[in-house]
Amino acid sequence: MNGAIVIALSDERIQTAFWERPPAQHGIGDDIMLNHKYGYYFFPSLIAAIGIILGTSSLVAQNADWPWMGPGLSPAERAELVLRQLTLDEKLALLHGNGMAHVAQWQMPLTSLANGGAGYVEGVKRLGIPPLIISDAAYGVRDSGANGRYSTAMPSVLGEASSWDAQSACEYGKVIGRELRAQGFNMTLGGGINLAREPRNGRTFEYAGEDPLLAGTMVGNVMKCEQAQHVVGDLKHYTLNDQETGRGFVNSIISKRAMQESDLLAFHIALSIANPGAVMCSYNRINGEFSCENSYTLQDVLKRDWGFKGFVVSDWAGTHSTEKASAAGLDQEQPLADYFGPKLKEAVEAGRVPLSEIDDHALRILYAEFLSGIVDDPPQKSVIDVEKGLEIAQRLEEKNIVLLKNDREVLPIVPSRIQRIAIIGGHADVGMISGGGSAQVDPPGGNAIMPFGKGATHWQDQVWFPTSPLKALRAKLPHTKIDFDTGADVKSAVNLARSSDLAIVFAYQWESEGMDLPSLSLPGNQDFLIEQVAAANSHTIVVLETGTAVTMPWIDKVAAVVEAWYAGSAGHKALANILVGEINPTGKLAITFPNSEKDLPRPVIQAPPTQSQGEGTHLSIQVPNYAVHYDEGSKVGYKWYEAEHKHPLFAFGFGLSYTTYTYFSLSVDSATKTVHFTVKNTGKRAGTEIAEVYAKLPKSANESFKRLVGWKRLTLAPGESQTVTVAIDERVLRTFNEANDRWSLAPGDYEVCVGASSDNTPLSGSLLIR
Ligand code: BGC
Numbered sequence: 001m002n003g004a005i006v007i008a009l010s011d012e013r014i015q016t017a018f019w020e021r022p023p024a025q026h027g028i029g030d031d032i033m034l035n036h037k038y039g040y041y042f043f044p045s046l047i048a049a050i051g052i053i054l055g056t057s058s059l060v061a062q063n064a065d066w067p068w069m070g071p072g073l074s075p076a077e078r079a080e081l082v083l084r085q086l087t088l089d090e091k092l093a094l095l096h097g098n099g100m101a102h103v104a105q106w107q108m109p110l111t112s113l114a115n116g117g118a119g120y121v122e123g124v125k126r127l128g129i130p131p132l133i134i135s136d137a138a139y140g141v142r143d144s145g146a147n148g149r150y151s152t153a154m155p156s157v158l159g160e161a162s163s164w165d166a167q168s169a170c171e172y173g174k175v176i177g178r179e180l181r182a183q184g185f186n187m188t189l190g191g192g193i194n195l196a197r198e199p200r201n202g203r204t205f206e207y208a209g210e211d212p213l214l215a216g217t218m219v220g221n222v223m224k225c226e227q228a229q230h231v232v233g234d235l236k237h238y239t240l241n242d243q244e245t246g247r248g249f250v251n252s253i254i255s256k257r258a259m260q261e262s263d264l265l266a267f268h269i270a271l272s273i274a275n276p277g278a279v280m281c282s283y284n285r286i287n288g289e290f291s292c293e294n295s296y297t298l299q300d301v302l303k304r305d306w307g308f309k310g311f312v313v314s315d316w317a318g319t320h321s322t323e324k325a326s327a328a329g330l331d332q333e334q335p336l337a338d339y340f341g342p343k344l345k346e347a348v349e350a351g352r353v354p355l356s357e358i359d360d361h362a363l364r365i366l367y368a369e370f371l372s373g374i375v376d377d378p379p380q381k382s383v384i385d386v387e388k389g390l391e392i393a394q395r396l397e398e399k400n401i402v403l404l405k406n407d408r409e410v411l412p413i414v415p416s417r418i419q420r421i422a423i424i425g426g427h428a429d430v431g432m433i434s435g436g437g438s439a440q441v442d443p444p445g446g447n448a449i450m451p452f453g454k455g456a457t458h459w460q461d462q463v464w465f466p467t468s469p470l471k472a473l474r475a476k477l478p479h480t481k482i483d484f485d486t487g488a489d490v491k492s493a494v495n496l497a498r499s500s501d502l503a504i505v506f507a508y509q510w511e512s513e514g515m516d517l518p519s520l521s522l523p524g525n526q527d528f529l530i531e532q533v534a535a536a537n538s539h540t541i542v543v544l545e546t547g548t549a550v551t552m553p554w555i556d557k558v559a560a561v562v563e564a565w566y567a568g569s570a571g572h573k574a575l576a577n578i579l580v581g582e583i584n585p586t587g588k589l590a591i592t593f594p595n596s597e598k599d600l601p602r603p604v605i606q607a608p609p610t611q612s613q614g615e616g617t618h619l620s621i622q623v624p625n626y627a628v629h630y631d632e633g634s635k636v637g638y639k640w641y642e643a644e645h646k647h648p649l650f651a652f653g654f655g656l657s658y659t660t661y662t663y664f665s666l667s668v669d670s671a672t673k674t675v676h677f678t679v680k681n682t683g684k685r686a687g688t689e690i691a692e693v694y695a696k697l698p699k700s701a702n703e704s705f706k707r708l709v710g711w712k713r714l715t716l717a718p719g720e721s722q723t724v725t726v727a728i729d730e731r732v733l734r735t736f737n738e739a740n741d742r743w744s745l746a747p748g749d750y751e752v753c754v755g756a757s758s759d760n761t762p763l764s765g766s767l768l769i770r
Contacts, residue, residue, distance in 0.1 A: 090124050
């Protein structure tokens with residue numbers, strides 16, 4: 001039984017983690033178990049009993065050989081013990097990838113071991129250190145199509161942020177973590193948390209909106225619970241990779257104070273919740289230096305100030321140097337070994353990179369392996385729990401959908417009053433759209449809509465899930481006549497709308513990594529279609545499937561608007577439940593919807609001098625003088641609109657319900673920095689309200705906007721009142737002083753504002769900080 005450690009005993013089986021040893025060390029019984037390199041093994045109770053006895057002695061024997069496998073040691077101590085055993089080559093092998101599956105130009109000798117994933121890093125087999133087997137997993141595990149597998153698509157991250165619900169975020173992460181492991185992966189590349197500073201950013205759906213506290217809390221909880229499934233967690237793309245245009249070289253220019261109080265703060269909050277094993281540095285430059293060789297953001301902030309003990313992994317092909325990147329704090333190059341392979345070894349041998357730096361990189365990777373539990377509990381391939389995934393994806397989407405407008409209570413649909421419904425556009429007869437790029441989750445059965453074909457998809461295809469809202473609605477309303485018109489011929493759609501009691505227009509906007517949206521308008525003829533249908537039927541409802549904010553030139557003409565985001569594997573069912581009122585909407589916007597691009601800090605995204613969007617060019621071409629100036633500083637999203645006195649179409653934090661709430665009796669306890677207030681459900685239905693707390697800094701701070709400082713979700717029966725307490729998160733009250741690199745809490749009178757959205761805070765009080 002050498003090499004086997006008994007870790008758990010159930011009725012009939014014993015579960016054993018096995019670290020493969022060289023054959024000479026194998027003992028009697030090993031052959032029974034030796035069927036998988038880093039797997040669990042099951043065997044009957046008789047052997048189990050023997051196992052306990054022998055296991056105990058082998059544990060002792062093994063711990064003598066491999067003391068880092070012994071009990072009672074912290075991840076840091078274990079990593080330290082392993083590091084001492086490593087040769088230089090073993091250390092260096094930890095510091096780079098070995099190619100990427102399914103990408104022709106990124107193949108290396110060991111790529112086939114990547115399990116069809118984005119990356120593979122060799123472990124140290126002789127010491128029981130498993131390889132990293134890495135997959136993208138933004139809203140579900142990537143590449144199941146090409147790998148012949150199945151993954152649940154959770155709703156988009158921006159959708160999930162609209163729930164303002166840390167528990168839901170945790171469930172989101174758990175599903176993804178479980179499915180990664182079932183597919184044989186032990187590291188995720190999820191955890192996108194770039195602030196929605198530029199809402200046309202093609203990856204906005206992968207991120208959690210515009211506020212550091214909300215985004216940090218939501219993504220932090222996703223990653224905390226994902227890593228708790230025993231996969232190495234990750235936050236990305238660190239940092240200020242807030243647009244895709246020219247992402248491989250764009251220089252994001254911003255003051256230290258502004259970045260600290262916005263984008264960095266979001267990362268820091270998420271990091272403090274999730275304690276992830278890894279952080280991915282981004283493609284762009286920050287104030288002149290590439291993010292993956294930026295010693296300020298990596299070394300000074302992330303590692304020194306925040307005490308991050310995990311490793312920094314480069315975005316794929318985001319490494320640009322050997323010595324400079326290593327010194328700046330990059331620990332692992334991906335997916336190749338261009339700079340951290342032979343060149344790094346050479347630099348070490350020539351004394352240009354100190355060994356201590358290599359030790360630090362390797363130690364961090366070992367630490368992440370122990371921290372995440374992948375050493376003690378390696379993944380074992382299994383069948384994904386499809387039903388459970390669908391059930392959770394639906395439940396979460398029900399909390400993500402935001403009701404933006406509902407005149408004359410046109411929603412929910414009351415079947416006794418509505419005999420005929422026209423469903424128009426958006427391919428609602430077939431399915432719902434999803435977000436593209438490396439985040440893409442493949443739908444079962446392949447892309448539900450031609451011309452993109454069924455089967456393997458290109459990473460920037462528009463991919464539709466076979467989740468038809470038309471079918472879901474018909475199932476919910478069996479006695480209502482529901483007809484469909486594609487919307488391609490506007491006249492025919494208008495005719496159908498005119499002869500119906502209710503018209504629901506489905507509109508979509510597709511986005512993907514590697515490109516930004518040219519504008520926030522709905523593409524194609526959708527605005528026109530909506531206007532025409534609304535003119536024909538005063539009961540017109542628009543359902544949006546979008547990755548970010550959209551403009552709505554027709555807003556005054558329609559009766560209702562429902563934002564469903566990219567709704568995931570069971571989005572159609574969630575949506576139908578909301579439309580018929582089985583579920584009362586609770587979601588609130590995590591991103592501002594502006595009236596027009598003119599109101600954004602940058603009305604247009606300046607193109608780089610050389611057109612460089614799109615795969616194949618975006619990483620290889622370098623345009624040194626292309627910069628984006630983030631002059632709005634920390635005034636991201638709602639802060640910008642408030643400071644600039646611009647009224648958005650829909651404000652951050654806004655969302656309606658089928659019931660109504662009033663807020664009263666605010667009191668602020670300055671000593672404990674808590675606020676108390678009462679919310680009453682003044683309508684006829686039970687509902688869950690997200691009550692939001694903002695604060696304005698004292699006048700001396702000269703800041704002309706509020707900051708979100710806390711919130712509470714509370715469920716209220718009709719007529720019920722509840723008094724709630726919200727603790728103000730001090731981190732978001734502080735200001736960063738560039739002169740001494742310190743945070744401080746300005747003394748003075750802070751105005752506390754409480755209400756239903758950032759532009760509707762009926763209660764105000766005062767918080768005194770001495
Ligand atoms: C993306 C990352 C992704 C990586 C691996 C890059 O293009 O920016 O988010 O994790 O590819 O697929």
